[in-house]
Amino acid sequence: MPTGVHLRDARQQLFDAAERVLLRDGPNGLTSRAVTDEAGRAKGVLHRHFADFDAFLADLVLDRVAQLETRASALRESAGTGTVVDNLTDVLTTLFGPIPVAIIPLITFRDELRARLRQAMPEGGIAILAHATAAISVYLADERELGRIAADADIDSLTLSLVGGGHLLFVDRDPDPPSRAAVNKLVTAIIAAVLTEPA
Incomplete structure (x- = not known):
């Protein structure tokens, strides 16, 4: 159960960060590094949850x-x-x-x-x-x-x-x-x- 909650939280944080980057920098500025930096997470977090x-x-x-x-x-x-x-x-x-x-x-x-x-x-x-x-x-x-x-x-x-x-x-x-x-x-x-x- 805690793992599932953690996964949803991490996903939601990354999604919210991606939205902020997208609104601020546009599609060209939306990179995995920009998303994880915006979310305050290590780059590996994104790749741990997504292929x-x-x-x-x-x-x-x-x-x-x-x-x-x-x-x-x-x-x-x-x-x-x-x-x-x-x-x-x-x-x-x-x-x-x-x-x-x-x-x-x-x-x-x-x-x-x-x-x-x-x-x-x-x-x-x-x-x-x-x-x-x-x-x-x-x-x-x-x-x-x-x-x-x-x-x-x-x-x-x-x-x-x-x-x-x-x-x-x-x-x-x-x-x-x-x-x-x-x-x-x-x-x-x-x-x-x-x-x-x-x-």
Whole structure:
């Protein structure tokens, strides 16, 4: 039991350190040495828990995707409550927060990481975008079923517009993420025509 707790603690410390390095130095600055230095651990600690650095990065991404799954479930449960615009604003702000946005280029530029993620997940290497797309699509379909979105609304096109627009809005932050008002404005522009009740 204590060994398992120690392992989780070490993994979490390394994951948290990797996030700090990624946010501060970007994908190019994320090395095993940078992670262990940031965590205040010997370099061997990382290699004791992971086969290699790409295995560590794959587990980091999978761990963060699991956290996003929780938010995706909350989005689906919000169908029929609040407003559609507010619910989508909330989920875009979470799904494209600083860590997910920083992880996307990391996946894009590391071939071995993408390959490992394809083995671990059927949706492939860009897991965060895939999860965001699936969560929003299911939510919009639920709202259409509840009559808060027009019956003839094109869910696929709306989803792509929200995910693509949201991603671009958050990636283009300088230096801070967009304000809630900016995200709300984007969501409203995309879905206003299909809402059956006021935004």
